[in-house]
Amino acid sequence: MREKVLHLKNVVKKFGGRTVVDIKDITFGTHGIEGLIGPNGAGKTTLISLITHKIGMDQGQILYYKNNKEIDISKKRLDEIARLGLVRTNQIIQDFASLSIRESLLLSLATSKDEQLYKIFNEKKFRKAAEQEINEYLEFFHFENPDGNALSAGEKKLLDIIRCMLLKPKFLLMDEPTSGLAQDQTDRVIEMMKTKTANNEMSILIVEHDLDLIWKVSENVFFMAEGEILIQGAPDEIRKNKTVISKYMGENYAQNK
Amino acid sequence: MTFSLFTSTALVLGLLEAAPLVLAAIGFTLIFRLNGFTNVAYAENITLGAYFAVIFNSMFGWNFYAAIIPSALLSGLFSVLTYLVIFRPAFKRGVGKTELIILSVGLSFFVRYGSRLIFGNDLFNFTFDNPSYLSAFGIGITSIQLTCIALVVVISLGIYFFIYRTNYGERMRALADNENLAMISGINPTKVSILIWFIAGAAGGLAGVFYGAFSFVSPSLGYNLILIIIMVTIVGGVGSVRGSLAASVGVGIITSAVTLLSKPLYGQVVLLILFIGILKLRKVRI
Amino acid sequence: MEQLLSGYVIYSLAFLLIFISLATLLHLQFSLAGIVNFGVVGFWGLGMYSFSLLLVKGKVPFVLAVILACVITGIVSWILGRIILNLDDQAVLVGTLAFATIIEYLSTSEKWLTNGVMGLGTVNFPFNFGKKSLLVYSLILLVFTVLLMLYTYKLKKSPYGRLLLSISDNEKLSQSLGKSTFRQKNIFFTFTCALIGFFGAMAAPLYSFIFPRMIGSGVTFTIWIALMLGGRKRLFGGLIGVIATIGLFDYVIETVIPIPTQYAEIVPNIKFCVYGLMLILVLMFRPFGILGDKKMEIVK
Numbered sequence: 001m002r003e004k005v006l007h008l009k010n011v012v013k014k015f016g017g018r019t020v021v022d023i024k025d026i027t028f029g030t031h032g033i034e035g036l037i038g039p040n041g042a043g044k045t046t047l048i049s050l051i052t053h054k055i056g057m058d059q060g061q062i063l064y065y066k067n068n069k070e071i072d073i074s075k076k077r078l079d080e081i082a083r084l085g086l087v088r089t090n091q092i093i094q095d096f097a098s099l100s101i102r103e104s105l106l107l108s109l110a111t112s113k114d115e116q117l118y119k120i121f122n123e124k125k126f127r128k129a130a131e132q133e134i135n136e137y138l139e140f141f142h143f144e145n146p147d148g149n150a151l152s153a154g155e156k157k158l159l160d161i162i163r164c165m166l167l168k169p170k171f172l173l174m175d176e177p178t179s180g181l182a183q184d185q186t187d188r189v190i191e192m193m194k195t196k197t198a199n200n201e202m203s204i205l206i207v208e209h210d211l212d213l214i215w216k217v218s219e220n221v222f223f224m225a226e227g228e229i230l231i232q233g234a235p236d237e238i239r240k241n242k243t244v245i246s247k248y249m250g251e252n253y254a255q256n257k
Numbered sequence: 258m259t260f261s262l263f264t265s266t267a268l269v270l271g272l273l274e275a276a277p278l279v280l281a282a283i284g285f286t287l288i289f290r291l292n293g294f295t296n297v298a299y300a301e302n303i304t305l306g307a308y309f310a311v312i313f314n315s316m317f318g319w320n321f322y323a324a325i326i327p328s329a330l331l332s333g334l335f336s337v338l339t340y341l342v343i344f345r346p347a348f349k350r351g352v353g354k355t356e357l358i359i360l361s362v363g364l365s366f367f368v369r370y371g372s373r374l375i376f377g378n379d380l381f382n383f384t385f386d387n388p389s390y391l392s393a394f395g396i397g398i399t400s401i402q403l404t405c406i407a408l409v410v411v412i413s414l415g416i417y418f419f420i421y422r423t424n425y426g427e428r429m430r431a432l433a434d435n436e437n438l439a440m441i442s443g444i445n446p447t448k449v450s451i452l453i454w455f456i457a458g459a460a461g462g463l464a465g466v467f468y469g470a471f472s473f474v475s476p477s478l479g480y481n482l483i484l485i486i487i488m489v490t491i492v493g494g495v496g497s498v499r500g501s502l503a504a505s506v507g508v509g510i511i512t513s514a515v516t517l518l519s520k521p522l523y524g525q526v527v528l529l530i531l532f533i534g535i536l537k538l539r540k541v542r543i
Numbered sequence: 544m545e546q547l548l549s550g551y552v553i554y555s556l557a558f559l560l561i562f563i564s565l566a567t568l569l570h571l572q573f574s575l576a577g578i579v580n581f582g583v584v585g586f587w588g589l590g591m592y593s594f595s596l597l598l599v600k601g602k603v604p605f606v607l608a609v610i611l612a613c614v615i616t617g618i619v620s621w622i623l624g625r626i627i628l629n630l631d632d633q634a635v636l637v638g639t640l641a642f643a644t645i646i647e648y649l650s651t652s653e654k655w656l657t658n659g660v661m662g663l664g665t666v667n668f669p670f671n672f673g674k675k676s677l678l679v680y681s682l683i684l685l686v687f688t689v690l691l692m693l694y695t696y697k698l699k700k701s702p703y704g705r706l707l708l709s710i711s712d713n714e715k716l717s718q719s720l721g722k723s724t725f726r727q728k729n730i731f732f733t734f735t736c737a738l739i740g741f742f743g744a745m746a747a748p749l750y751s752f753i754f755p756r757m758i759g760s761g762v763t764f765t766i767w768i769a770l771m772l773g774g775r776k777r778l779f780g781g782l783i784g785v786i787a788t789i790g791l792f793d794y795v796i797e798t799v800i801p802i803p804t805q806y807a808e809i810v811p812n813i814k815f816c817v818y819g820l821m822l823i824l825v826l827m828f829r830p831f832g833i834l835g836d837k838k839m840e841i842v843k
Contacts, residue, residue: 294633295633295636295637343823343827346827347826347827350827352826352827352830354632354633355579355632355633355636356826356830358633358636359579359636359767359771359822359826360822360823360826360827362581362764362767362822363768363818363819363820363821363822363823363826364819364823365819366764366815366816366818366819366822367816367818367819367820367822367823368819369815369819370811370812370813370814370815370816370819371812371816371819373809373812374809374812374813374816378808378812484637484640484641484644487637520652522648522649522651522652523652525644525648526645526648526649526652529641529642529644529645529648530645532637532638532641533623533626533627533638533641533642534626536626536627536630536634536637536638537626537627537630
């Protein structure tokens with residue numbers, strides 16, 4: 001068990017009268033990798049968007065813990081939260097049309113010190129410093145043409161993940177990162193997740209519908225349905241839990257049979 | 258100038274400013290709501306409406322009020338023409354929203370300077386038969402101006418009635434809100450779009466006619482007003498006829514009040530500054 | 544005759560340099576940062592008028608007047624940017640257009656300051672080399688234009704250039720990577736608008752007398768059509784576009800084709816009519832300019 005990273009209190013979000021997220025009191029980050037599962041429409045992606053402030057919550061408080069300090073991020077902007085080390089990958093594919101794969105990664109690595117409008121002569125030095133780290137990722141994931149645009153959905157998804165990794169986040173929220181990926185790429189993502197969370201410097205919360213992956217990778221699993229997190233526990237407990245089975249795994253189980 | 262004289266003058270002048278603006282805003286907001294972009298070339302719709310009426314009034318010697326009818330029809334046709342020849346093909350080619358506005362600016366320059374080539378750079382005036390002079394709230398006003406305001410009211414009510422109370426209007430609103438759903442319901446998008454562009458064009462043309470009647474007709478008539486029209490649309494709410502009406506009256510009164518207190522250009526400057534502020538407040542989202 | 548002709552040629556080239564710089568600055572704002580600035584002439588005019596007022600009425604030395612004009616334009620654009628840069632593209636377009644219209648109106652109405660339609664002048668070159676003054680001044684302009692293009696070239700390959708591209712491609716995604724997008728857009732907008740003001744100031748001595756009618760929306764429109772025609776994503780897009788429009792219409796046609804005075808009035812009408820048509824055609828059929836879309840350009 002580690003120190004907690006996020007503490008959500010009474011976080012509520014409504015869309016046109018309908019309550020989409022209603023979290024009374026939940027703590028994230030006490031394990032290296034935690035899973036978040038639940039049926040479609042449970043509010044998982046909305047919850048992640050609320051945490052990173054891509055959308056605003058109607059009420060509630062979100063506390064973030066870093067370097068033994070408690071920071072209230074309820075009202076902070078998207079970019080401020082990302083700079084604090086709280087980062088998310090996207091469920092729906094997002095990319096920069098004008099940037100090649102390598103340029104996208106260079107963007108991720110650049111700090112505000114590097115990005116100044118008068119600093120136009122630092123490119124060579126910048127690229128050299130970033131070369132090793134970027135090449136490691138590019139080779140690990142077997143990118144064929146890193147100086148072209150990301151073409152396939154799979155490439156864009158992986159690019160999204162690597163961009164986030166390069167930010168060296170303290171807490172990474174992954175929203176269905178392996179959907180659309182071939183099995184070999186999925187395995188690589190899992191391997192990377194395990195390596196990066198091995199020391200105490202990063203924790204991950206992963207949302208997935210691929211339950212086998214969740215059981216394989218998570219140390220703690222949250223079950224969410226109809227906007228609320230109903231249960232949490234070790235994978236073995238969750239997969240046997242009656243509520244989970246009836247509300248969610250029933251359909252999955254039938255499908256996977 | 259006493260305060261009561263000031264308010265009456267501002268009110269009357271304001272209504273005169275607002276009347277044509279109401280029609281222009283209604284027409285503009287219809288296109289804005291349907292197609293989701295700011296059609297800057299609508300300015301030329303307004304200007305051409307005035308020119309069409311000038312042709313019938315000054316060249317063919319028709320009575321001013323009779324000249325309004327062919328002007329409205331031709332303006333509507335012009336609007337439909339721009340839709341079929343330029344904007345609809347542009348949509349189909351996947352031209353983005355921002356590029357569409359830039360394209361409409363291009364069309365605006367094309368038509369405006371084309372008009373200068375055809376009609377010349379000069380100004381025109383309408384000829385009226387024997388206007389009589391009356392007074393409203395202690396301010397001098399001509400029978401022409403009163404009749405025009407009355408016409409604007411009638412036409413606006415007519416358009417409002419058409420959009421909100423008839424079947425055709427219902428189809429128009431359905432198409433504007435959700436094209437796919439509308440199509441599934443059996444509404445023909447092309448036919449209904451043409452109808453909307455026609456009405457918008459006619460309304461714009463009539464606005465131009467009345468502007469010309471209250472002052473004069475110049476090639477930049479519409480272009481000088483387009484920013485204010487956009488502002489009225491945003492303030493009144495995109496697609497809301499009632500909102501456009503209220504906003505137009507407000508704008509008319511503010512303009513005349515400022516003009517009375519200072520210089521004519523200041524009225525415009527104040528409006529434009531308000532415009533920028535309103536953009537911020539309304540956080541325009543299409 | 545020969546001397547007259549060559550004087551005119553240098554004069555034309557000097558103006559071309561000004562407009563090439565404006566088109567390049569618009570390229571930076573639109574193609575790099577995604578800012579749809581339809582008020583270019585507003586900042587240009589503000590720079591031109593502040594500079595001229597400082598020089599003529601304030602008796603401020605030339606260089607200081609230029610610098611102050613840039614600062615004034617920068618401050619005004621900073622304020623405008625704070626208000627409208629976090630709104631959507633259409634709002635930025637009409638907001639900047641409204642701003643430019645305000646500047647145009649004020650230059651006419653504030654007669655006590657600008658002499659209104661009577662014109663403000665005389666704005667002279669900062670030195671006197673007799674007949675060679677124009678040539679020397681034009682060379683100075685050339686130096687600045689080249690510097691600007693070098694800056695643009697380098698910027699696109701730098702971390703800041705990538706940041707700007709990311710903001711215009713997908714601002715939310717850029718924010719999710721920790722980038723302060725609004726702040727950077729505002730800073731860059733202020734910087735480039737101050738430079739637009741700079742070239743406004745530098746243009747004043749070429750006109751020697753400045754009038755409000757010189758800063759109408761036609762100028763903004765011309766720069767836009769030049770950029771769209773030459774290729775919005777290309778470094779030399781502005782250059783190609785300006786030569787193909789202003790170079791062709793204002794200089795080649797007017798020098799090569801002798802136009803009888805009774806028709807001289809309609810030439811600007813034909814010009815803008817054709818520009819309008821060209822803009823429509825370019826946006827519909829060749830959105831990346833007459834030279835077409837270079838996929839490589841996008842990747843690089």
